[in-house]
Amino acid sequence: MTRPHNSRRAFLKSSVYMGAWVLSIQLPSQAQATSKARAKTQVNLKPSPCNQDWCIYVQINADNSVTLNSPIMDMGQYMRTTGPMILAEEMDLDWRLIDFTPAQPIALARNDKNDVIHAYADINTGGSMAVHNNWDYLRKAGARAKQMLIQEAAARWDIPTSQIRCKNNFVFDSKSKRQFSYGELAEKASSQQVPDDSFKLKDSKDYTLIGTAKHNIDLLDIVTGKPIYGLDADIEGALQVVVDRAPAIGAEIASYDKKAALAINGVSDVIESPRHDVNHWLNGPEKIQVIAAGVAVVADTLWAAMKGKRALKTQWKTGEGFKNQDSEAQIKSFYQTIADDKAPAQLSKNDGDVDKGLAEADFVLEQYYEKPLLAHACMEPFNCSVELKKDSATVITGNQFPHQIATIVEEVSGIDALKVSIHALRMGGGFGRKVEGDYVREAVVLAHKIKKPIKVTWNRENEIERDMFGSACVARVRAGIKNGKLHAWHHRQSQNKGGAQDNNYPQALVPHYKSEICHSSSDIPMGAWRGPMHLQWAFAVESMYDELAEKLSLDPLQFRMNLLKDLGETPYHGYGPSISDARRMAACYQAAAKMADWDKKRPPGTALGIAGHMTHGSYCAFVQEVSVSKDKQLTLGTAYGAIDCGIAINPNHIRAQMEGGYIDGLNAALFNKITFEDSRVVNNNFDKLRWIKMKEAPITVESHIIKSDLSPTGVGEPPTAPAAAALANAIYAASGQRIRRLPISESISI
Amino acid sequence: MIKFTVNQKTVEADDDIADMPLLWFLRENQNLKGTKFGCGIGQCGACTVHMNGNAIRSCSVPLATLANADITTIEGLASKVGADATTSYQVGSSKQTETLHPVQQAWVEGDVPQCGYCQPGQIMAAAAFLKQNPAPSDQDISEGITNICRCGSYVRIRQAIKNAAKNMS
Numbered sequence: 001m002t003r004p005h006n007s008r009r010a011f012l013k014s015s016v017y018m019g020a021w022v023l024s025i026q027l028p029s030q031a032q033a034t035s036k037a038r039a040k041t042q043v044n045l046k047p048s049p050c051n052q053d054w055c056i057y058v059q060i061n062a063d064n065s066v067t068l069n070s071p072i073m074d075m076g077q078y079m080r081t082t083g084p085m086i087l088a089e090e091m092d093l094d095w096r097l098i099d100f101t102p103a104q105p106i107a108l109a110r111n112d113k114n115d116v117i118h119a120y121a122d123i124n125t126g127g128s129m130a131v132h133n134n135w136d137y138l139r140k141a142g143a144r145a146k147q148m149l150i151q152e153a154a155a156r157w158d159i160p161t162s163q164i165r166c167k168n169n170f171v172f173d174s175k176s177k178r179q180f181s182y183g184e185l186a187e188k189a190s191s192q193q194v195p196d197d198s199f200k201l202k203d204s205k206d207y208t209l210i211g212t213a214k215h216n217i218d219l220l221d222i223v224t225g226k227p228i229y230g231l232d233a234d235i236e237g238a239l240q241v242v243v244d245r246a247p248a249i250g251a252e253i254a255s256y257d258k259k260a261a262l263a264i265n266g267v268s269d270v271i272e273s274p275r276h277d278v279n280h281w282l283n284g285p286e287k288i289q290v291i292a293a294g295v296a297v298v299a300d301t302l303w304a305a306m307k308g309k310r311a312l313k314t315q316w317k318t319g320e321g322f323k324n325q326d327s328e329a330q331i332k333s334f335y336q337t338i339a340d341d342k343a344p345a346q347l348s349k350n351d352g353d354v355d356k357g358l359a360e361a362d363f364v365l366e367q368y369y370e371k372p373l374l375a376h377a378c379m380e381p382f383n384c385s386v387e388l389k390k391d392s393a394t395v396i397t398g399n400q401f402p403h404q405i406a407t408i409v410e411e412v413s414g415i416d417a418l419k420v421s422i423h424a425l426r427m428g429g430g431f432g433r434k435v436e437g438d439y440v441r442e443a444v445v446l447a448h449k450i451k452k453p454i455k456v457t458w459n460r461e462n463e464i465e466r467d468m469f470g471s472a473c474v475a476r477v478r479a480g481i482k483n484g485k486l487h488a489w490h491h492r493q494s495q496n497k498g499g500a501q502d503n504n505y506p507q508a509l510v511p512h513y514k515s516e517i518c519h520s521s522s523d524i525p526m527g528a529w530r531g532p533m534h535l536q537w538a539f540a541v542e543s544m545y546d547e548l549a550e551k552l553s554l555d556p557l558q559f560r561m562n563l564l565k566d567l568g569e570t571p572y573h574g575y576g577p578s579i580s581d582a583r584r585m586a587a588c589y590q591a592a593a594k595m596a597d598w599d600k601k602r603p604p605g606t607a608l609g610i611a612g613h614m615t616h617g618s619y620c621a622f623v624q625e626v627s628v629s630k631d632k633q634l635t636l637g638t639a640y641g642a643i644d645c646g647i648a649i650n651p652n653h654i655r656a657q658m659e660g661g662y663i664d665g666l667n668a669a670l671f672n673k674i675t676f677e678d679s680r681v682v683n684n685n686f687d688k689l690r691w692i693k694m695k696e697a698p699i700t701v702e703s704h705i706i707k708s709d710l711s712p713t714g715v716g717e718p719p720t721a722p723a724a725a726a727l728a729n730a731i732y733a734a735s736g737q738r739i740r741r742l743p744i745s746e747s748i749s750i
Numbered sequence: 751m752i753k754f755t756v757n758q759k760t761v762e763a764d765d766d767i768a769d770m771p772l773l774w775f776l777r778e779n780q781n782l783k784g785t786k787f788g789c790g791i792g793q794c795g796a797c798t799v800h801m802n803g804n805a806i807r808s809c810s811v812p813l814a815t816l817a818n819a820d821i822t823t824i825e826g827l828a829s830k831v832g833a834d835a836t837t838s839y840q841v842g843s844s845k846q847t848e849t850l851h852p853v854q855q856a857w858v859e860g861d862v863p864q865c866g867y868c869q870p871g872q873i874m875a876a877a878a879f880l881k882q883n884p885a886p887s888d889q890d891i892s893e894g895i896t897n898i899c900r901c902g903s904y905v906r907i908r909q910a911i912k913n914a915a916k917n918m919s
Contacts, residue, residue: 076865076901215861222866223854225784225824229867232783265766302778303770379788379796379867379900428786428867429900460789652861656906660864663902686793686898695892697904 058087058145064169064183066098070217072134073104073125073400075430076660077716078653081217083134085649089209090142090202093182094168100217102228106422108406116407116417123424124401126435126528127575128616128714131649135712139201147199152189153180161198167208204647204709213652218426230398230425231383231457238385238453241446242305243273244314245294245462248680249523250322253314256295260311266304270312271296271449273442275319280468280525282532283497288525290438292466293319296446302457318679323523327373327472327676330522334474334494335368337518345492345516349502357488357512361480364488365547369477369540370741371724372673373496374470374529375689380428381463384443387453392419394453395444398427400434408437412444431664432528436468461684469674470529471495475540479548480512486548486563488512491540494519497526501537503574504614505585509563524676530661531615531717535668535724542611542725543740546732556610556729557593561586577617577713584644584706588612588621591642591704596623605629606637609730611722617713618645619706622662624698624726628735634750636666639698639726644706645713651705657715658703665723667692670750673743696750754819756780757826768814772806773797775813776823784824784870788898795897798871798878799823805878824870827851827877853877856914864901872897876911885915 059067068087074080080100088095104123111117146166153171154161157178165172169182204210221228246252258270276291297308337343358364385396386409393409402424406417427434443456473495480488489510493500494517502515529535549559567582589612596608605628612621625637641658648654671690675682683689724742731748732738739747752763756776763775771790776782776799785808788796792810799808800822828851850858853876863869872895879894880886886894891908899907 074865076863078864215858216863216866218866219858219861219863220848222863222869223850223857223873224828224848225782225870227783229786231787232777303767303774306774377900379786379794379865379898381787427865429865431900457787460791656861656864656903659905660899660902663904664900667902685791686789687791691794691898691900692902692904693898694895694904694908697902699888699905699908701905 058091060182060186062183062186064097064181066093066169066182067101068098069101069103072123072130073402073424073427074218075125075398075400075427075434077125077130077657078216078650079125079130081214081653082131082649083138084217085209085214086135086138087142089207090139091146092166092168095209095214097169102218102221104424106402106424108403108418108420110418116403116410118403124403125430126400126432128618128717129576131712131714132617143199143201144194147194148189148192149182149185151192151194152185156180210647210649211651214650215652228426229380229428230385230396231380231428233385233396233423233425234455235385235387235394235396235453238387238455239268239298239300239450240302240305241296241298241443241450241454241456242302242309243294243296243442243446243456243458243462244309244312245292245466246275246316247465248316248318248678249289249325249525249676250319250679251316252293252319253295254317256312256314258312260313261297261308264299264304264308264311266300267297267308268300269298269450270308271298271446273446276438276441282526282528284519288523290436290468290525291442298450298454322679323521325522325524325676325679327524327674330496330520330524331370331372331472331474334472334518334520337494337520338368338474338476338492343518345518347514348500348517349507349513349515351507351514352488352512354488354490354512354514358478358480358490361482361487363551364478364480365544365551366476366478367544367547367740369475369536369543371473371536371539372742373472373524373676374668374672375464375467375674376429376431376433376470376527376529377464377467377689377691378427378429378431378433381460382439382458383456384440385453385455386443386447388413388415388444388447388451391415392421394421394423395440396423396425397440398425398430398434399437399440400427400430400432401437404437405440408441409444412441413448431530432532433468435528438466438468460686464674464684464689465681467674468525468527469496471498471526471533473533473536475500475536477540477544479544481548481552484552486510489514491515493517495536496520496522496524498533501533501574503572504534504537504541505580506541506563508570508580509567509582530664531720534613534615534717534721535665538611538613538721539669539724539728539742542613542722543728546609546729547738557589557598560589560610560612575616577614580614581619584619585612585614585621587706588619588642588644591706592621592623592640595640595642595702595704596625596638598623605734607730607733609726609728609733611725611729613718613721615718615721618643618715618718620644620718620722622719622722622726624730626727626730626734628731628737628748632735632737632748634731634748636696636698636727639701640704641701641719642704642706643715643718644708645715645718646708646710647712648705648708649712654705654715655703658719659701661716661719662701662723663692663697665720666697666727668720669724669727669742670696670745671743690745752813752817754816754821756782756821757823757829758820763813769812772799772808772811772813772816772821776808776821782823782825786867786871788868788871793898794868795875796868796871798874798897800874800878803878803881805875824874827874828854851877852918853880853910853914856910856917860906860910860913862903862906862910864903868897868899872899872907876907876914880911880915880918884919886911
């Protein structure tokens with residue numbers, strides 16, 4: 001669609017408000033954003049399928065302090081800190097003078113298709129795209145605001161704007177010692193009109209804030225236990241609701257003791273919560289069950305509701321038409337399907353002639369690599385507060401895509417979505433799970449029935465049972481070597497749902513390349529798990545690299561360097577970037593290996609493993625040191641990681657993600673495994689689902705950030721994918737035990 | 751009536767809620783939301799508070815067991831130690847200042863939290879741990895700190911514990 005030129009770029013609306021200069025910076029809405037405008041500045045990246053922008057609201061006060069709302073959603077990926085850094089850099093704000101508010105205001109509108117969109121900006125977060133999608137906008141917004149201040153100062157001094165410099169909330173006349181604080185200029189500056197061509201963005205060499213280590217703006221609230229999460233919030237007078245949810249996929253209510261629940265002091269009502277099946281983006285054409293059937297207990301207090309739930313003694317029956325879901329049986333079926341070359345498969349990639357390539361090879365290696373169902377297990381269990389009035393509504397929760405909340409309210413209650421006030425709070429973890437709106441819909445449906453404000457609180461068991469999991473997966477790799485070089489690669493993969501990340505290397509590195517995806521009939525709901533499908537791809541590919549290197553008597557690092565050398569940019573057709581750059585990948589391997597002192601001789605039983613991967617445009621490699629004792633006890637040593645994420649906006653938080661994201665990958669490699677028997681999760685809490693703790697995690701993770709002038713890309717997901725292969729390769733190097741099945745703790749003791 | 755203290759203030763709980771875990775009493779009855787609900791079975795440590803100076807997992811401790819106990823939560827941690835041991839930390843402009851316990855101070859200096867949800871529990875666990883182990887080795891920390899951080903901030907938690915130990919010695 002077309003729209004006026006002026007709305008294609010960020011524009012500023014300013015007004016004088018309560019003695020302070022209020023500057024509101026708005027973005028073209030989601031529907032208005034064009035890929036053309038983005039392509040100009042982000043040559044390496046395609047526009048995101050979910051355009052994620054921000055609305056930032058800056059107020060410059062008369063005392064020269066600044067009040068700033070950072071409305072991007074934060075789930076631990078630090079976007080509430082990173083975004084203001086980009087804006088403040090171009091505005092030349094003094095970071096020490098900024099007060100950050102906890103507010104995350106959400107304004108909604110409708111597009112020409114009547115879909116609900118963000119009125120000014122899309123603050124959603126997911127897919128490691130928040131930095132990429134806001135980089136251009138926030139810089140322009142900051143530069144435009146600064147130009148308003150410059151014009152005001154130039155007018156007062158009667159000098160050309162080119163003579164003016166800005167630094168730390170002050171405007172200087174470069175030919176004299178005159179200066180104004182932003183606070184002095186703000187009120188009048190707010191009426192300055194700024195022509196589009198009158199300002200330009202900073203050169204990266206002039207950055208004073210970007211590239212410096214800044215702390216989390218919410219740090220003090222977190223360490224002092226302030227009520228900043230959805231679970232901490234209450235709508236005044238809300239009733240407390242606890243739902244007894246069907247533990248098995250597809251189960252229905254058989255019976256429950258309503259009387260016993262109502263007999264509990266404080267319990268006011270018991271109502272049924274309906275099952276809800278939907279079409280879902282990751283789960284193919286058939287509907288999947290995203291909301292369990294349940295019995296909801298309504299009470300004055302949470303404790304009464306919890307006791308009421310216990311009193312229900314709900315019995316369940318298998319829902320009609322539901323097949324038994326057994327995760328071990330499903331994984332076994334994945335092996336059978338991919339072993340049978342005649343079994344139906346979707347041809348996903350076919351470069352060259354893989355059969356010919358394998359036939360020509362000097363030798364072919366064939367191996368299978370397995371990954372189980374992964375739980376998200378966000379530390380903060382789901383919760384949602386809802387108040388539905390006659391023609392308006394309030395919802396309080398944490399969600400990665402909060403605008404969907406308004407649509408859900410409208411669908412369920414008929415209340416105009418634009419009349420829904422959404423309080424999207426800091427999330428106690430997301431990892432892709434809170435992209436979904438299932439727990440919001442359940443609460444809205446209940447509020448609609450109960451006709452009073454409610455707060456729904458989940459327990460951990462239900463949170464794990466009703467997860468939308470990271471797919472279990474088995475991949476068969478056949479790799480052929482000719483004249484010492486990788487000549488053919490046949491990847492055949494089966495998993496619950498979803499595709500393969502076959503746009504990643506070794507695509508473009510091998511003349512004959514084929515990828516096939518075998519679909520399964522599993523009905524276990526799948527969702528986005530931190531770098532969806534990337535971890536299994538990197539596990540299979542980077543493990544096979546090491547297996548091939550050994551056959552060739554090559555050092556694993558040398559094998560990778562040989563593969564990537566002489567290759568620069570090649571097209572990338574997956575989510576996120578439009579190219580892969582082999583030089584960037586190679587530089588990460590080398591930097592990680594250098595940090596680890598790769599060639600140093602280590603004592604027997606101690607060794608290094610290496611793996612790398614590109615996720616959503618950022619390149620990352622890790623070297624893991626491990627020790628394996630004679631009695632096969634595994635201990636993790638230091639991990640060394642290198643990342644190329646373009647311009648490093650906040651090295652402190654990039655390092656934090658390198659530590660946490662990698663350790664999450666180690667947890668997926670070592671422990672995270674959900675088991676379904678009789679359609680229900682067997683290990684539905686941390687007593688039965690082992691999770692990585694202090695004693696298993698590396699004592700240190702050393703990180704190196706590759707210097708780059710390219711537009712920044714995300715860091716939330718890229719450090720996770722290399723972990724499993726880096727660990728498996730290290731275990732092999734230390735012990736001679738090659739582990740091709742996750743979780744690794746089932747094969748070696750830790 | 752069950753009588754005990756929370757952050758040095760005397761509180762009373764009716765006998766008919768004697769089976770209620772301390773976690774929910776703190777969050778729902780005392781409006782102290784800093785103590786978090788994670789698993790409900792004492793496995794993750796998000797609900798860690800101090801009972802008579804020792805770390806306990808409040809989701810698994812019923813009020814019935816608390817007669818005359820002294821409970822400290824994250825909200826009361828800083829005021830529990832002497833004024834000399836706390837420092838005021840400032841972020842951004844001067845508008846937000848907090849009095850912090852040395853463990854909180856170390857958490858701030860190390861910028862430990864990611865999502866942050868488990869961190870009050872981690873801090874309470876670390877504060878109690880350091881009283882028993884004023885100069886912990888890596889091995890001591892690995893064995894003594896068993897709270898789950900879903901974001902995997904263990905590297906920074908470990909470093910912050912070491913820094914707090916140094917600052918408190």
